[in-house]
Amino acid sequence: MKDLLYKEFKLAMHPTCFIFLLMAFMLLIPNYPYYVAFFYQTLGIFFIFVGGQANNDVYFTTLLPVPKRDTVKARFGVIVIMELAQIVVSIPFAILRNSLNPLENQAGMEANIALFGLVFMMYAIFNMVFLPIFYKTAFNIGLPYVIACGAMAIFVGAAEASIQLIPALKTTLDTLNPNYLPQQLAVLLFGILVFSFMTTLAYLKSAALFEKIDL
Amino acid sequence: MENKREILSVKDLNKSYDAFNLKNVSLTLQAGSIMGFIGRNGAGKSTTLKSMVNLVHSDSGSVQFFGMDIKTHESEIKQRISFAFGGVDYYLQKKLGTITSVYKRFYDQWDEKAYEDYLKRFELNPNKKVKELSQGMRVKYGLALALSHHAEILILDEPTSGLDPVSRDEILNIFADVVDSKQASILFSTHITSDLDKCADEITYIKNGEILVSEEKDAFVDSYRLVEGSMDQFTEAIKSIIIGCHERRGEFSGLIRSKNCEIAKGIKCSPADLESIMVHIERRA
Numbered sequence: 001m002k003d004l005l006y007k008e009f010k011l012a013m014h015p016t017c018f019i020f021l022l023m024a025f026m027l028l029i030p031n032y033p034y035y036v037a038f039f040y041q042t043l044g045i046f047f048i049f050v051g052g053q054a055n056n057d058v059y060f061t062t063l064l065p066v067p068k069r070d071t072v073k074a075r076f077g078v079i080v081i082m083e084l085a086q087i088v089v090s091i092p093f094a095i096l097r098n099s100l101n102p103l104e105n106q107a108g109m110e111a112n113i114a115l116f117g118l119v120f121m122m123y124a125i126f127n128m129v130f131l132p133i134f135y136k137t138a139f140n141i142g143l144p145y146v147i148a149c150g151a152m153a154i155f156v157g158a159a160e161a162s163i164q165l166i167p168a169l170k171t172t173l174d175t176l177n178p179n180y181l182p183q184q185l186a187v188l189l190f191g192i193l194v195f196s197f198m199t200t201l202a203y204l205k206s207a208a209l210f211e212k213i214d215l
Numbered sequence: 216m217e218n219k220r221e222i223l224s225v226k227d228l229n230k231s232y233d234a235f236n237l238k239n240v241s242l243t244l245q246a247g248s249i250m251g252f253i254g255r256n257g258a259g260k261s262t263t264l265k266s267m268v269n270l271v272h273s274d275s276g277s278v279q280f281f282g283m284d285i286k287t288h289e290s291e292i293k294q295r296i297s298f299a300f301g302g303v304d305y306y307l308q309k310k311l312g313t314i315t316s317v318y319k320r321f322y323d324q325w326d327e328k329a330y331e332d333y334l335k336r337f338e339l340n341p342n343k344k345v346k347e348l349s350q351g352m353r354v355k356y357g358l359a360l361a362l363s364h365h366a367e368i369l370i371l372d373e374p375t376s377g378l379d380p381v382s383r384d385e386i387l388n389i390f391a392d393v394v395d396s397k398q399a400s401i402l403f404s405t406h407i408t409s410d411l412d413k414c415a416d417e418i419t420y421i422k423n424g425e426i427l428v429s430e431e432k433d434a435f436v437d438s439y440r441l442v443e444g445s446m447d448q449f450t451e452a453i454k455s456i457i458i459g460c461h462e463r464r465g466e467f468s469g470l471i472r473s474k475n476c477e478i479a480k481g482i483k484c485s486p487a488d489l490e491s492i493m494v495h496i497e498r499r500a
Contacts, residue, residue, distance in 0.1 A: 065293035
């Protein structure tokens with residue numbers, strides 16, 4: 001697995017993934033839908049697959065003396081690493097934003113702990129939708145990505161609408177008030193659980209699909 | 216050819232697609248030999264080769280390398296073989312050195328000294344990008360990678376297609392050297408019959424997804440004769456044995472099995488070559 005991860009970073013990695021980490025600075029914008037800063041990383045991941053297709057990665061990798069499902073696992077490894085990196089890099093920007101500008105974000109959720117929980121859920125949906133659909137063919141990339149973006153947009157829209165329209169959620173989640181830390185930590189924890197569970201499920205499904213297809 | 220150990224055995228491979236079927240494909244490769252896998256475009260060469268390494272999942276049948284089944288010992292087998300589509304056609308923007316630095320980590324038997332020697336011998340510059348290599352050089356780079364992990368069987372899908380005659384000759388000479396020095400056995404597909412004239416020990420001929428023949432090249436070539444004559448010699452008996460008959464201006468020409476030479480007595484018979492055998496057999500359809 002170590003060697004496959006090495007291969008992913010040395011050959012398959014797309015430079016935009018690292019560039020998009022810098023999109024974390026968008027959390028400094030006073031009024032902004034902060035999910036967008038995290039969305040960019042899914043675009044970086046999409047580019048890994050585009051690059052893979054242009055470079056015949058699937059043949060290079062599947063002809064190596066490793067089980068096919070391990071090649072899927074390594075790709076999942078890179079994706080999870082980049083998603084977590086995006087979240088980690090964003091934390092100091094969120095802290096900075098809130099200390100520089102304590103005014104409310106007029107365009108959606110505050111850059112708070114609950115937001116990070118929701119971002120974990122957004123990434124979980126991306127992984128669950130994009131990857132298994134891709135591994136059905138190991139070739140089509142565009143449509144799975146469009147569907148995954150649609151699913152993420154529906155989730156973000158629904159989450160944002162509920163938080164803005166339901167006063168109990170608005171008070172507890174869309175705030176920087178430390179009194180609501182337990183509620184926000186609960187959202188974060190739930191997000192991490194959903195992310196872990198759905199990504200594992202997506203891997204099992206993707207690996208099973210990939211093992212079945214003819215290349 | 217002194218060592219007749221069977222190192223690859225394909226038995227009754229079947230695979231059906233909507234418009235194409237592989238039917239009971241069987242062949243065996245002996246250690247120390249070069250097998251040419253011929254057939255026209257679309258005959259099933261690539262599908263057969265891909266099935267051997269599990270890129271394509273056969274519906275039934277078995278593939279065994281060194282006595283191990285590919286379905287249960289895939290990684291172990293892949294340590295000891297190499298499969299390539301023509302030349303290296305992945306990661307075109309990367310330098311050879313970068314690709315090698317990744318590739319070698321996967322092989323237990325990687326031999327850095329051998330790799331350096333092959334780079335020198337094939338005049339490959341590790342600082343060049345794959346896209347900067349000619350097609351012939353890409354085939355050589357693929358061979359350098361395969362031979363540096365001491366692959367015992369090289370399976371190559373159309374390694375000579377698209378090469379100029381000089382490069383093709385060079386690659387075929389390398390094949391002969393590799394096999395003669397007992398480094399590896401080779402199974403390669405091609406539709407260029409002169410490749411096989413030059414270096415193949417055995418021939419497997421596939422047509423419409425079925426193996427027509429899999430045997431020693433010389434015996435195969437010797438089992439056919441070309442015949443030609445005037446139409447008044449074109450009797451019912453000849454008609455019944457001729458393959459791929461062509462009639463023009465009162466003359467006929469075609470192919471017959473050598474064992475039928477008696478029937479064609481009195482008609483001009485000449486030795487056939489692989490190209491004429493293939494052309495006539497395909498024309499029969």
